[in-house]
Amino acid sequence: MGKRITESKKFIITETILLILIISLLNTSYYYKNKISSIDKYMIDEYNSLKTKQKDKEKELTELKNYYNDYGNIDNKINFIKEEYFKYIKQLENDIINGKSNKKIAYLTFDDGPYYNTYKVLDILDKYNVKATFFTTTTNGTYCYDNKSYECFKLYPEYVKRGHTIANHTYTHAIRYGLYSSAESFIKAVKDQEEHVKKYAYGYITNIVRFPGGSSTARNLKSSIVEKLRENHYGYVDWNGSDGDGGMLYSKEETWNNFTSTINEKIEVILYHDYSRYTTAILPEMITYLEENGYILLPLFYESNMIKK
Ligand SMILES: [Zn+2]
Known part of the structure:
Protein backbone atom coordinates (compact mmCIF):
# COMPACT_ATOMS: atom_id res chain seq x y z
CA MET A 1 0.00 0.00 0.00
CA GLY A 2 2.82 2.37 1.09
CA LYS A 3 4.72 1.65 -2.07
CA ARG A 4 1.66 2.55 -4.20
CA ILE A 5 1.29 5.85 -2.40
CA THR A 6 4.95 6.58 -2.98
CA GLU A 7 4.58 5.74 -6.67
CA SER A 8 1.48 7.88 -6.92
CA LYS A 9 3.39 10.78 -5.22
CA LYS A 10 6.27 10.30 -7.62
CA PHE A 11 3.83 10.46 -10.50
CA ILE A 12 2.23 13.63 -9.22
CA ILE A 13 5.61 15.29 -8.71
CA THR A 14 6.79 14.25 -12.14
CA GLU A 15 3.54 15.45 -13.68
CA THR A 16 3.76 18.76 -11.83
CA ILE A 17 7.36 19.31 -12.91
CA LEU A 18 6.42 18.47 -16.47
CA LEU A 19 3.48 20.85 -16.33
CA ILE A 20 5.66 23.62 -14.95
CA LEU A 21 8.20 22.96 -17.69
CA ILE A 22 5.50 23.04 -20.38
CA ILE A 23 3.98 26.25 -18.97
CA SER A 24 7.34 27.97 -18.69
CA LEU A 25 8.26 26.83 -22.19
CA LEU A 26 4.97 28.18 -23.52
CA ASN A 27 5.55 31.43 -21.68
CA THR A 28 9.04 31.77 -23.05
CA SER A 29 7.86 31.10 -26.58
CA TYR A 30 5.04 33.61 -26.14
CA TYR A 31 7.54 36.17 -24.83
CA TYR A 32 9.90 35.69 -27.76
CA LYS A 33 7.06 35.65 -30.24
CA ASN A 34 5.93 39.01 -28.90
CA LYS A 35 9.45 40.28 -28.82
CA ILE A 36 10.03 39.29 -32.46
CA SER A 37 6.77 40.83 -33.61
CA SER A 38 7.62 44.10 -31.82
CA ASP A 70 16.57 79.13 -62.69
CA TYR A 71 19.81 80.51 -61.30
CA GLY A 72 21.56 79.60 -64.53
CA ASN A 73 18.97 81.67 -66.39
CA ILE A 74 19.14 84.61 -64.02
CA ASP A 75 21.34 86.72 -66.35
CA ASN A 76 18.80 86.28 -69.16
CA LYS A 77 15.94 87.13 -66.82
CA ILE A 78 17.71 90.25 -65.50
CA ASN A 79 18.57 91.37 -69.02
CA PHE A 80 14.97 90.87 -70.09
CA ILE A 81 13.63 92.92 -67.16
CA LYS A 82 16.27 95.62 -67.78
CA GLU A 83 15.43 95.83 -71.49
CA GLU A 84 11.72 96.16 -70.75
CA TYR A 85 12.39 98.80 -68.09
CA PHE A 86 14.80 100.80 -70.29
CA LYS A 87 12.37 100.66 -73.21
CA TYR A 88 9.71 102.20 -70.99
CA ILE A 89 11.99 104.92 -69.57
CA LYS A 90 13.36 105.73 -73.04
CA GLN A 91 9.76 106.17 -74.25
CA LEU A 92 9.05 108.39 -71.25
CA GLU A 93 12.16 110.50 -72.05
CA ASN A 94 11.00 110.84 -75.68
CA ASP A 95 7.53 111.91 -74.53
CA ILE A 96 9.05 114.47 -72.14
CA ILE A 97 11.37 115.83 -74.87
CA ASN A 98 8.48 116.03 -77.38
CA GLY A 99 6.16 117.68 -74.85
CA LYS A 100 3.78 114.70 -74.72
CA SER A 101 4.35 114.15 -70.99
CA ASN A 102 4.40 116.60 -68.08
CA LYS A 103 6.67 114.33 -66.08
CA LYS A 104 10.29 115.17 -65.30
CA ILE A 105 13.31 112.94 -64.69
CA ALA A 106 16.38 113.52 -62.51
CA TYR A 107 19.40 111.23 -62.79
CA LEU A 108 21.50 111.55 -59.64
CA THR A 109 25.16 110.84 -60.41
CA PHE A 110 28.08 110.59 -57.97
CA ASP A 111 31.66 110.97 -59.24
CA ASP A 112 35.12 109.99 -58.00
CA GLY A 113 34.12 107.21 -55.55
CA PRO A 114 34.18 104.89 -53.90
CA TYR A 115 34.99 106.70 -50.67
CA TYR A 116 34.26 105.51 -47.15
CA ASN A 117 31.69 108.32 -47.06
CA THR A 118 29.90 106.52 -49.93
CA TYR A 119 28.28 104.29 -47.29
CA LYS A 120 26.50 107.37 -45.89
CA VAL A 121 25.32 108.33 -49.40
CA LEU A 122 24.09 104.76 -50.02
CA ASP A 123 22.19 104.72 -46.72
CA ILE A 124 20.42 108.00 -47.56
CA LEU A 125 19.50 106.70 -51.03
CA ASP A 126 18.16 103.49 -49.43
CA LYS A 127 16.10 105.48 -46.95
CA TYR A 128 14.49 107.49 -49.76
CA ASN A 129 14.29 104.47 -52.06
CA VAL A 130 16.30 106.21 -54.79
CA LYS A 131 18.57 104.44 -57.30
CA ALA A 132 21.51 106.48 -58.58
CA THR A 133 24.58 106.17 -60.82
CA PHE A 134 28.13 105.99 -59.46
CA PHE A 135 30.99 107.04 -61.75
CA THR A 136 33.84 105.12 -60.20
CA THR A 137 37.61 105.57 -60.35
CA THR A 138 40.59 103.89 -58.71
CA THR A 139 42.64 107.03 -58.30
CA ASN A 140 42.42 106.60 -54.54
CA GLY A 141 44.05 103.16 -54.73
CA THR A 142 43.06 100.09 -52.74
CA TYR A 143 42.28 101.95 -49.52
CA CYS A 144 39.64 104.64 -49.10
CA TYR A 145 41.10 108.12 -49.37
CA ASP A 146 38.94 109.21 -46.43
CA ASN A 147 39.64 106.08 -44.34
CA LYS A 148 43.11 104.66 -44.90
CA SER A 149 42.32 101.47 -42.95
CA TYR A 150 39.34 100.47 -45.09
CA GLU A 151 39.59 98.73 -48.48
CA CYS A 152 37.33 100.71 -50.76
CA PHE A 153 36.80 97.98 -53.38
CA LYS A 154 34.33 96.48 -50.88
CA LEU A 155 31.94 99.21 -51.99
CA TYR A 156 31.52 97.65 -55.47
CA PRO A 157 29.35 94.69 -54.38
CA GLU A 158 27.45 97.18 -52.23
CA TYR A 159 26.47 99.28 -55.30
CA VAL A 160 25.18 96.12 -56.98
CA LYS A 161 23.35 94.75 -53.93
CA ARG A 162 21.58 98.05 -53.38
CA GLY A 163 20.49 98.24 -57.03
CA HIS A 164 22.54 101.20 -58.27
CA THR A 165 24.24 101.65 -61.61
CA ILE A 166 28.03 101.56 -61.75
CA ALA A 167 29.65 103.70 -64.43
CA ASN A 168 33.22 104.37 -65.53
CA HIS A 169 35.17 107.51 -64.56
CA THR A 170 38.55 106.05 -65.71
CA TYR A 171 41.04 104.16 -63.55
CA THR A 172 43.49 107.02 -63.03
CA HIS A 173 41.40 110.22 -63.23
CA ALA A 174 44.80 111.81 -63.96
CA ILE A 175 43.52 114.93 -65.74
CA ARG A 176 46.88 116.70 -65.57
CA TYR A 177 49.06 113.59 -65.57
CA GLY A 178 48.60 111.79 -68.86
CA LEU A 179 44.92 110.84 -69.10
CA TYR A 180 44.38 113.29 -71.95
CA SER A 181 47.75 112.87 -73.65
CA SER A 182 46.18 110.70 -76.38
CA ALA A 183 42.93 108.89 -77.22
CA GLU A 184 44.77 105.62 -76.48
CA SER A 185 45.80 106.70 -72.97
CA PHE A 186 42.20 107.67 -72.23
CA ILE A 187 40.80 104.36 -73.53
CA LYS A 188 43.40 102.43 -71.52
CA ALA A 189 42.24 104.17 -68.34
CA VAL A 190 38.62 103.31 -69.26
CA LYS A 191 39.45 99.64 -69.93
CA ASP A 192 41.48 99.40 -66.69
CA GLN A 193 38.51 100.70 -64.70
CA GLU A 194 36.20 98.34 -66.61
CA GLU A 195 38.35 95.40 -65.42
CA HIS A 196 38.42 96.75 -61.86
CA VAL A 197 34.61 97.01 -61.76
CA LYS A 198 34.22 93.55 -63.29
CA LYS A 199 36.61 92.06 -60.74
CA TYR A 200 34.99 93.53 -57.64
CA ALA A 201 31.31 93.86 -58.65
CA TYR A 202 30.37 90.25 -59.53
CA GLY A 203 31.38 90.62 -63.20
CA TYR A 204 29.36 93.82 -63.65
CA ILE A 205 29.71 95.34 -67.12
CA THR A 206 29.45 99.10 -67.40
CA ASN A 207 29.12 100.93 -70.73
CA ILE A 208 28.72 104.53 -69.57
CA VAL A 209 31.72 106.85 -69.16
CA ARG A 210 32.09 110.31 -67.71
CA PHE A 211 35.22 112.21 -68.73
CA PRO A 212 37.09 113.40 -65.64
CA GLY A 213 36.56 117.17 -65.63
CA GLY A 214 33.77 116.78 -68.25
CA SER A 215 34.05 116.01 -71.96
CA SER A 216 35.28 119.54 -72.80
CA THR A 217 38.47 118.80 -70.82
CA ALA A 218 39.54 116.47 -73.67
CA ARG A 219 39.66 119.53 -76.01
CA ASN A 220 40.84 118.57 -79.50
CA LEU A 221 41.07 114.89 -78.51
CA LYS A 222 37.38 114.66 -77.75
CA SER A 223 36.16 113.42 -81.15
CA SER A 224 38.84 110.74 -81.45
CA ILE A 225 38.15 109.59 -77.87
CA VAL A 226 34.39 109.47 -78.54
CA GLU A 227 35.07 107.40 -81.67
CA LYS A 228 37.17 104.95 -79.68
CA LEU A 229 34.55 104.82 -76.94
CA ARG A 230 31.94 103.97 -79.59
CA GLU A 231 34.16 101.17 -80.94
CA ASN A 232 34.26 99.79 -77.38
CA HIS A 233 30.45 100.07 -76.98
CA TYR A 234 30.64 103.01 -74.59
CA GLY A 235 28.54 106.15 -74.41
CA TYR A 236 29.38 109.22 -72.31
CA VAL A 237 27.48 111.76 -70.30
CA ASP A 238 28.18 115.22 -68.89
CA TRP A 239 25.72 117.00 -66.57
CA ASN A 240 23.30 119.92 -66.52
CA GLY A 241 22.67 120.16 -62.77
CA SER A 242 25.07 120.37 -59.82
CA ASP A 243 25.42 121.64 -56.27
CA GLY A 244 28.97 122.77 -56.96
CA ASP A 245 30.57 120.17 -54.69
CA GLY A 246 33.43 119.63 -57.19
CA GLY A 247 34.81 123.00 -56.11
CA MET A 248 35.29 124.68 -52.74
CA LEU A 249 32.13 124.98 -50.67
CA TYR A 250 31.83 126.85 -47.39
CA SER A 251 28.32 126.13 -46.12
CA LYS A 252 25.18 124.05 -46.52
CA GLU A 253 23.30 127.20 -47.60
CA GLU A 254 25.78 127.86 -50.41
CA THR A 255 25.49 124.21 -51.54
CA TRP A 256 21.69 124.40 -51.45
CA ASN A 257 21.60 127.64 -53.45
CA ASN A 258 23.99 126.22 -56.06
CA PHE A 259 21.74 123.20 -56.38
CA THR A 260 18.34 124.95 -56.66
CA SER A 261 19.70 127.48 -59.16
CA THR A 262 20.71 124.70 -61.62
CA ILE A 263 17.52 122.62 -61.48
CA ASN A 264 15.51 124.04 -64.36
CA GLU A 265 15.31 121.39 -67.10
CA LYS A 266 12.81 118.59 -67.65
CA ILE A 267 15.54 115.95 -67.69
CA GLU A 268 18.33 116.65 -65.23
CA VAL A 269 21.63 114.82 -64.91
CA ILE A 270 22.89 116.06 -61.57
CA LEU A 271 26.58 115.89 -60.70
CA TYR A 272 27.62 115.13 -57.11
CA HIS A 273 30.76 113.75 -55.48
CA ASP A 274 30.71 110.86 -52.98
CA TYR A 275 33.20 112.59 -50.69
CA SER A 276 31.35 115.88 -50.22
CA ARG A 277 30.19 116.43 -46.67
CA TYR A 278 27.87 119.25 -47.76
CA THR A 279 26.22 117.08 -50.42
CA THR A 280 25.84 114.27 -47.87
CA ALA A 281 24.36 116.67 -45.32
CA ILE A 282 21.64 118.08 -47.59
CA LEU A 283 21.05 115.07 -49.87
CA PRO A 284 17.73 114.21 -48.14
CA GLU A 285 16.47 117.79 -48.69
CA MET A 286 17.65 117.74 -52.33
CA ILE A 287 15.82 114.45 -52.98
CA THR A 288 12.63 115.83 -51.39
CA TYR A 289 12.96 119.08 -53.38
CA LEU A 290 13.25 117.16 -56.67
CA GLU A 291 10.31 114.90 -55.87
CA GLU A 292 8.14 117.82 -54.78
CA ASN A 293 8.97 119.51 -58.08
CA GLY A 294 7.70 116.53 -60.08
CA TYR A 295 10.96 114.71 -60.83
CA ILE A 296 11.17 110.93 -60.97
CA LEU A 297 14.62 109.90 -59.71
CA LEU A 298 16.23 107.13 -61.79
CA PRO A 299 19.59 105.48 -62.49
CA LEU A 300 21.18 106.14 -65.89
CA PHE A 301 21.16 103.51 -68.63
CA TYR A 302 23.07 103.25 -71.91
CA GLU A 303 20.00 103.70 -74.16
CA SER A 304 19.01 106.99 -72.46
CA ASN A 305 18.87 110.12 -74.61
CA MET A 306 21.25 111.69 -72.12
CA ILE A 307 24.03 109.24 -73.04
CA LYS A 308 25.91 110.48 -76.09
CA LYS A 309 27.18 107.77 -78.40
ZN1 LIG B 1 35.91 113.27 -61.34
Missing part, protein backbone atom coordinates in the same frame (compact mmCIF):
# COMPACT_ATOMS: atom_id res chain seq x y z
CA ILE A 39 11.05 44.08 -33.51
CA ASP A 40 9.27 43.50 -36.83
CA LYS A 41 6.97 46.43 -36.12
CA TYR A 42 9.94 48.61 -35.22
CA MET A 43 11.72 47.63 -38.42
CA ILE A 44 8.61 48.32 -40.51
CA ASP A 45 8.09 51.72 -38.83
CA GLU A 46 11.74 52.57 -39.30
CA TYR A 47 11.56 51.51 -42.96
CA ASN A 48 8.46 53.64 -43.53
CA SER A 49 9.95 56.67 -41.86
CA LEU A 50 13.12 56.27 -43.97
CA LYS A 51 10.95 56.00 -47.08
CA THR A 52 9.16 59.23 -46.14
CA LYS A 53 12.51 60.93 -45.48
CA GLN A 54 13.78 59.72 -48.84
CA LYS A 55 10.71 61.17 -50.57
CA ASP A 56 11.22 64.49 -48.78
CA LYS A 57 14.87 64.56 -49.84
CA GLU A 58 13.92 63.70 -53.43
CA LYS A 59 11.45 66.59 -53.37
CA GLU A 60 14.13 68.91 -51.96
CA LEU A 61 16.55 67.75 -54.64
CA THR A 62 14.02 68.47 -57.40
CA GLU A 63 13.40 71.92 -55.92
CA LEU A 64 17.16 72.54 -55.74
CA LYS A 65 17.60 71.39 -59.33
CA ASN A 66 14.82 73.75 -60.47
CA TYR A 67 16.34 76.57 -58.44
CA TYR A 68 19.76 75.83 -59.94
CA ASN A 69 18.35 75.87 -63.48
Whole structure:
Protein backbone atom coordinates (compact mmCIF):
# COMPACT_ATOMS: atom_id res chain seq x y z
CA MET A 1 0.00 0.00 0.00
CA GLY A 2 2.82 2.37 1.09
CA LYS A 3 4.72 1.65 -2.07
CA ARG A 4 1.66 2.55 -4.20
CA ILE A 5 1.29 5.85 -2.40
CA THR A 6 4.95 6.58 -2.98
CA GLU A 7 4.58 5.74 -6.67
CA SER A 8 1.48 7.88 -6.92
CA LYS A 9 3.39 10.78 -5.22
CA LYS A 10 6.27 10.30 -7.62
CA PHE A 11 3.83 10.46 -10.50
CA ILE A 12 2.23 13.63 -9.22
CA ILE A 13 5.61 15.29 -8.71
CA THR A 14 6.79 14.25 -12.14
CA GLU A 15 3.54 15.45 -13.68
CA THR A 16 3.76 18.76 -11.83
CA ILE A 17 7.36 19.31 -12.91
CA LEU A 18 6.42 18.47 -16.47
CA LEU A 19 3.48 20.85 -16.33
CA ILE A 20 5.66 23.62 -14.95
CA LEU A 21 8.20 22.96 -17.69
CA ILE A 22 5.50 23.04 -20.38
CA ILE A 23 3.98 26.25 -18.97
CA SER A 24 7.34 27.97 -18.69
CA LEU A 25 8.26 26.83 -22.19
CA LEU A 26 4.97 28.18 -23.52
CA ASN A 27 5.55 31.43 -21.68
CA THR A 28 9.04 31.77 -23.05
CA SER A 29 7.86 31.10 -26.58
CA TYR A 30 5.04 33.61 -26.14
CA TYR A 31 7.54 36.17 -24.83
CA TYR A 32 9.90 35.69 -27.76
CA LYS A 33 7.06 35.65 -30.24
CA ASN A 34 5.93 39.01 -28.90
CA LYS A 35 9.45 40.28 -28.82
CA ILE A 36 10.03 39.29 -32.46
CA SER A 37 6.77 40.83 -33.61
CA SER A 38 7.62 44.10 -31.82
CA ILE A 39 11.05 44.08 -33.51
CA ASP A 40 9.27 43.50 -36.83
CA LYS A 41 6.97 46.43 -36.12
CA TYR A 42 9.94 48.61 -35.22
CA MET A 43 11.72 47.63 -38.42
CA ILE A 44 8.61 48.32 -40.51
CA ASP A 45 8.09 51.72 -38.83
CA GLU A 46 11.74 52.57 -39.30
CA TYR A 47 11.56 51.51 -42.96
CA ASN A 48 8.46 53.64 -43.53
CA SER A 49 9.95 56.67 -41.86
CA LEU A 50 13.12 56.27 -43.97
CA LYS A 51 10.95 56.00 -47.08
CA THR A 52 9.16 59.23 -46.14
CA LYS A 53 12.51 60.93 -45.48
CA GLN A 54 13.78 59.72 -48.84
CA LYS A 55 10.71 61.17 -50.57
CA ASP A 56 11.22 64.49 -48.78
CA LYS A 57 14.87 64.56 -49.84
CA GLU A 58 13.92 63.70 -53.43
CA LYS A 59 11.45 66.59 -53.37
CA GLU A 60 14.13 68.91 -51.96
CA LEU A 61 16.55 67.75 -54.64
CA THR A 62 14.02 68.47 -57.40
CA GLU A 63 13.40 71.92 -55.92
CA LEU A 64 17.16 72.54 -55.74
CA LYS A 65 17.60 71.39 -59.33
CA ASN A 66 14.82 73.75 -60.47
CA TYR A 67 16.34 76.57 -58.44
CA TYR A 68 19.76 75.83 -59.94
CA ASN A 69 18.35 75.87 -63.48
CA ASP A 70 16.57 79.13 -62.69
CA TYR A 71 19.81 80.51 -61.30
CA GLY A 72 21.56 79.60 -64.53
CA ASN A 73 18.97 81.67 -66.39
CA ILE A 74 19.14 84.61 -64.02
CA ASP A 75 21.34 86.72 -66.35
CA ASN A 76 18.80 86.28 -69.16
CA LYS A 77 15.94 87.13 -66.82
CA ILE A 78 17.71 90.25 -65.50
CA ASN A 79 18.57 91.37 -69.02
CA PHE A 80 14.97 90.87 -70.09
CA ILE A 81 13.63 92.92 -67.16
CA LYS A 82 16.27 95.62 -67.78
CA GLU A 83 15.43 95.83 -71.49
CA GLU A 84 11.72 96.16 -70.75
CA TYR A 85 12.39 98.80 -68.09
CA PHE A 86 14.80 100.80 -70.29
CA LYS A 87 12.37 100.66 -73.21
CA TYR A 88 9.71 102.20 -70.99
CA ILE A 89 11.99 104.92 -69.57
CA LYS A 90 13.36 105.73 -73.04
CA GLN A 91 9.76 106.17 -74.25
CA LEU A 92 9.05 108.39 -71.25
CA GLU A 93 12.16 110.50 -72.05
CA ASN A 94 11.00 110.84 -75.68
CA ASP A 95 7.53 111.91 -74.53
CA ILE A 96 9.05 114.47 -72.14
CA ILE A 97 11.37 115.83 -74.87
CA ASN A 98 8.48 116.03 -77.38
CA GLY A 99 6.16 117.68 -74.85
CA LYS A 100 3.78 114.70 -74.72
CA SER A 101 4.35 114.15 -70.99
CA ASN A 102 4.40 116.60 -68.08
CA LYS A 103 6.67 114.33 -66.08
CA LYS A 104 10.29 115.17 -65.30
CA ILE A 105 13.31 112.94 -64.69
CA ALA A 106 16.38 113.52 -62.51
CA TYR A 107 19.40 111.23 -62.79
CA LEU A 108 21.50 111.55 -59.64
CA THR A 109 25.16 110.84 -60.41
CA PHE A 110 28.08 110.59 -57.97
CA ASP A 111 31.66 110.97 -59.24
CA ASP A 112 35.12 109.99 -58.00
CA GLY A 113 34.12 107.21 -55.55
CA PRO A 114 34.18 104.89 -53.90
CA TYR A 115 34.99 106.70 -50.67
CA TYR A 116 34.26 105.51 -47.15
CA ASN A 117 31.69 108.32 -47.06
CA THR A 118 29.90 106.52 -49.93
CA TYR A 119 28.28 104.29 -47.29
CA LYS A 120 26.50 107.37 -45.89
CA VAL A 121 25.32 108.33 -49.40
CA LEU A 122 24.09 104.76 -50.02
CA ASP A 123 22.19 104.72 -46.72
CA ILE A 124 20.42 108.00 -47.56
CA LEU A 125 19.50 106.70 -51.03
CA ASP A 126 18.16 103.49 -49.43
CA LYS A 127 16.10 105.48 -46.95
CA TYR A 128 14.49 107.49 -49.76
CA ASN A 129 14.29 104.47 -52.06
CA VAL A 130 16.30 106.21 -54.79
CA LYS A 131 18.57 104.44 -57.30
CA ALA A 132 21.51 106.48 -58.58
CA THR A 133 24.58 106.17 -60.82
CA PHE A 134 28.13 105.99 -59.46
CA PHE A 135 30.99 107.04 -61.75
CA THR A 136 33.84 105.12 -60.20
CA THR A 137 37.61 105.57 -60.35
CA THR A 138 40.59 103.89 -58.71
CA THR A 139 42.64 107.03 -58.30
CA ASN A 140 42.42 106.60 -54.54
CA GLY A 141 44.05 103.16 -54.73
CA THR A 142 43.06 100.09 -52.74
CA TYR A 143 42.28 101.95 -49.52
CA CYS A 144 39.64 104.64 -49.10
CA TYR A 145 41.10 108.12 -49.37
CA ASP A 146 38.94 109.21 -46.43
CA ASN A 147 39.64 106.08 -44.34
CA LYS A 148 43.11 104.66 -44.90
CA SER A 149 42.32 101.47 -42.95
CA TYR A 150 39.34 100.47 -45.09
CA GLU A 151 39.59 98.73 -48.48
CA CYS A 152 37.33 100.71 -50.76
CA PHE A 153 36.80 97.98 -53.38
CA LYS A 154 34.33 96.48 -50.88
CA LEU A 155 31.94 99.21 -51.99
CA TYR A 156 31.52 97.65 -55.47
CA PRO A 157 29.35 94.69 -54.38
CA GLU A 158 27.45 97.18 -52.23
CA TYR A 159 26.47 99.28 -55.30
CA VAL A 160 25.18 96.12 -56.98
CA LYS A 161 23.35 94.75 -53.93
CA ARG A 162 21.58 98.05 -53.38
CA GLY A 163 20.49 98.24 -57.03
CA HIS A 164 22.54 101.20 -58.27
CA THR A 165 24.24 101.65 -61.61
CA ILE A 166 28.03 101.56 -61.75
CA ALA A 167 29.65 103.70 -64.43
CA ASN A 168 33.22 104.37 -65.53
CA HIS A 169 35.17 107.51 -64.56
CA THR A 170 38.55 106.05 -65.71
CA TYR A 171 41.04 104.16 -63.55
CA THR A 172 43.49 107.02 -63.03
CA HIS A 173 41.40 110.22 -63.23
CA ALA A 174 44.80 111.81 -63.96
CA ILE A 175 43.52 114.93 -65.74
CA ARG A 176 46.88 116.70 -65.57
CA TYR A 177 49.06 113.59 -65.57
CA GLY A 178 48.60 111.79 -68.86
CA LEU A 179 44.92 110.84 -69.10
CA TYR A 180 44.38 113.29 -71.95
CA SER A 181 47.75 112.87 -73.65
CA SER A 182 46.18 110.70 -76.38
CA ALA A 183 42.93 108.89 -77.22
CA GLU A 184 44.77 105.62 -76.48
CA SER A 185 45.80 106.70 -72.97
CA PHE A 186 42.20 107.67 -72.23
CA ILE A 187 40.80 104.36 -73.53
CA LYS A 188 43.40 102.43 -71.52
CA ALA A 189 42.24 104.17 -68.34
CA VAL A 190 38.62 103.31 -69.26
CA LYS A 191 39.45 99.64 -69.93
CA ASP A 192 41.48 99.40 -66.69
CA GLN A 193 38.51 100.70 -64.70
CA GLU A 194 36.20 98.34 -66.61
CA GLU A 195 38.35 95.40 -65.42
CA HIS A 196 38.42 96.75 -61.86
CA VAL A 197 34.61 97.01 -61.76
CA LYS A 198 34.22 93.55 -63.29
CA LYS A 199 36.61 92.06 -60.74
CA TYR A 200 34.99 93.53 -57.64
CA ALA A 201 31.31 93.86 -58.65
CA TYR A 202 30.37 90.25 -59.53
CA GLY A 203 31.38 90.62 -63.20
CA TYR A 204 29.36 93.82 -63.65
CA ILE A 205 29.71 95.34 -67.12
CA THR A 206 29.45 99.10 -67.40
CA ASN A 207 29.12 100.93 -70.73
CA ILE A 208 28.72 104.53 -69.57
CA VAL A 209 31.72 106.85 -69.16
CA ARG A 210 32.09 110.31 -67.71
CA PHE A 211 35.22 112.21 -68.73
CA PRO A 212 37.09 113.40 -65.64
CA GLY A 213 36.56 117.17 -65.63
CA GLY A 214 33.77 116.78 -68.25
CA SER A 215 34.05 116.01 -71.96
CA SER A 216 35.28 119.54 -72.80
CA THR A 217 38.47 118.80 -70.82
CA ALA A 218 39.54 116.47 -73.67
CA ARG A 219 39.66 119.53 -76.01
CA ASN A 220 40.84 118.57 -79.50
CA LEU A 221 41.07 114.89 -78.51
CA LYS A 222 37.38 114.66 -77.75
CA SER A 223 36.16 113.42 -81.15
CA SER A 224 38.84 110.74 -81.45
CA ILE A 225 38.15 109.59 -77.87
CA VAL A 226 34.39 109.47 -78.54
CA GLU A 227 35.07 107.40 -81.67
CA LYS A 228 37.17 104.95 -79.68
CA LEU A 229 34.55 104.82 -76.94
CA ARG A 230 31.94 103.97 -79.59
CA GLU A 231 34.16 101.17 -80.94
CA ASN A 232 34.26 99.79 -77.38
CA HIS A 233 30.45 100.07 -76.98
CA TYR A 234 30.64 103.01 -74.59
CA GLY A 235 28.54 106.15 -74.41
CA TYR A 236 29.38 109.22 -72.31
CA VAL A 237 27.48 111.76 -70.30
CA ASP A 238 28.18 115.22 -68.89
CA TRP A 239 25.72 117.00 -66.57
CA ASN A 240 23.30 119.92 -66.52
CA GLY A 241 22.67 120.16 -62.77
CA SER A 242 25.07 120.37 -59.82
CA ASP A 243 25.42 121.64 -56.27
CA GLY A 244 28.97 122.77 -56.96
CA ASP A 245 30.57 120.17 -54.69
CA GLY A 246 33.43 119.63 -57.19
CA GLY A 247 34.81 123.00 -56.11
CA MET A 248 35.29 124.68 -52.74
CA LEU A 249 32.13 124.98 -50.67
CA TYR A 250 31.83 126.85 -47.39
CA SER A 251 28.32 126.13 -46.12
CA LYS A 252 25.18 124.05 -46.52
CA GLU A 253 23.30 127.20 -47.60
CA GLU A 254 25.78 127.86 -50.41
CA THR A 255 25.49 124.21 -51.54
CA TRP A 256 21.69 124.40 -51.45
CA ASN A 257 21.60 127.64 -53.45
CA ASN A 258 23.99 126.22 -56.06
CA PHE A 259 21.74 123.20 -56.38
CA THR A 260 18.34 124.95 -56.66
CA SER A 261 19.70 127.48 -59.16
CA THR A 262 20.71 124.70 -61.62
CA ILE A 263 17.52 122.62 -61.48
CA ASN A 264 15.51 124.04 -64.36
CA GLU A 265 15.31 121.39 -67.10
CA LYS A 266 12.81 118.59 -67.65
CA ILE A 267 15.54 115.95 -67.69
CA GLU A 268 18.33 116.65 -65.23
CA VAL A 269 21.63 114.82 -64.91
CA ILE A 270 22.89 116.06 -61.57
CA LEU A 271 26.58 115.89 -60.70
CA TYR A 272 27.62 115.13 -57.11
CA HIS A 273 30.76 113.75 -55.48
CA ASP A 274 30.71 110.86 -52.98
CA TYR A 275 33.20 112.59 -50.69
CA SER A 276 31.35 115.88 -50.22
CA ARG A 277 30.19 116.43 -46.67
CA TYR A 278 27.87 119.25 -47.76
CA THR A 279 26.22 117.08 -50.42
CA THR A 280 25.84 114.27 -47.87
CA ALA A 281 24.36 116.67 -45.32
CA ILE A 282 21.64 118.08 -47.59
CA LEU A 283 21.05 115.07 -49.87
CA PRO A 284 17.73 114.21 -48.14
CA GLU A 285 16.47 117.79 -48.69
CA MET A 286 17.65 117.74 -52.33
CA ILE A 287 15.82 114.45 -52.98
CA THR A 288 12.63 115.83 -51.39
CA TYR A 289 12.96 119.08 -53.38
CA LEU A 290 13.25 117.16 -56.67
CA GLU A 291 10.31 114.90 -55.87
CA GLU A 292 8.14 117.82 -54.78
CA ASN A 293 8.97 119.51 -58.08
CA GLY A 294 7.70 116.53 -60.08
CA TYR A 295 10.96 114.71 -60.83
CA ILE A 296 11.17 110.93 -60.97
CA LEU A 297 14.62 109.90 -59.71
CA LEU A 298 16.23 107.13 -61.79
CA PRO A 299 19.59 105.48 -62.49
CA LEU A 300 21.18 106.14 -65.89
CA PHE A 301 21.16 103.51 -68.63
CA TYR A 302 23.07 103.25 -71.91
CA GLU A 303 20.00 103.70 -74.16
CA SER A 304 19.01 106.99 -72.46
CA ASN A 305 18.87 110.12 -74.61
CA MET A 306 21.25 111.69 -72.12
CA ILE A 307 24.03 109.24 -73.04
CA LYS A 308 25.91 110.48 -76.09
CA LYS A 309 27.18 107.77 -78.40
ZN1 LIG B 1 35.91 113.27 -61.34
